[in-house]
Amino acid sequence: SDKSKRIEIVTTASMPWRTGTAVNPLLRAAYLTRGRKAAGGSVTLMLPWLERKLDQENVYGKENTFESPVEQEVYIRAWLRESANMPEASEELNIRWYTAWQNPVENSIYSMGDITALIPADEVDICILEEPEHLNWYGLL
Numbered sequence: 001s002d003k004s005k006r007i008e009i010v011t012t013a014s015m016p017w018r019t020g021t022a023v024n025p026l027l028r029a030a031y032l033t034r035g036r037k038a039a040g041g042s043v044t045l046m047l048p049w050l051e052r053k054l055d056q057e058n059v060y061g062k063e064n065t066f067e068s069p070v071e072q073e074v075y076i077r078a079w080l081r082e083s084a085n086m087p088e089a090s091e092e093l094n095i096r097w098y099t100a101w102q103n104p105v106e107n108s109i110y111s112m113g114d115i116t117a118l119i120p121a122d123e124v125d126i127c128i129l130e131e132p133e134h135l136n137w138y139g140l141l
Helices: 020-032 053-060 071-080 088-090
Strands: 006-010 042-050 094-103 108-113 126-129
Touching: 006 020, 020 042, 020 071, 020 088, 042 071, 042 108, 053 094, 071 088, 071 094, 094 126
Parallel strands: 006 042, 006 126, 042 094
Antiparallel strands: 094 108
């Protein structure tokens, strides 16, 4: 495991939604930050930003909505630091966002564009796609 590698993990769900595709990639990304910064590597977690308030309410609940991705990122970093007991990872993990929407019939989140176009090739050595079948449906929906 070469810690100098730059890793990008892309997923279809984000905290505060407590689903496996939100929690597991977050914890995986946090774990992968260990020792990586000192070796010149990095970990970036790419998350869906639900810009419509109704989508946020449907997915996260009315008490957990955000005005901006920055506000949601504060929530995520606090959860890593306080609930997951990963204070270093809460500071070292990079977070990137893509615009998404919720399909209430399927209770799934879909990208509003080509996610791969948002990943700078010169910044990533390894890319991990969580639920790639959802990440690539933007052209069909």
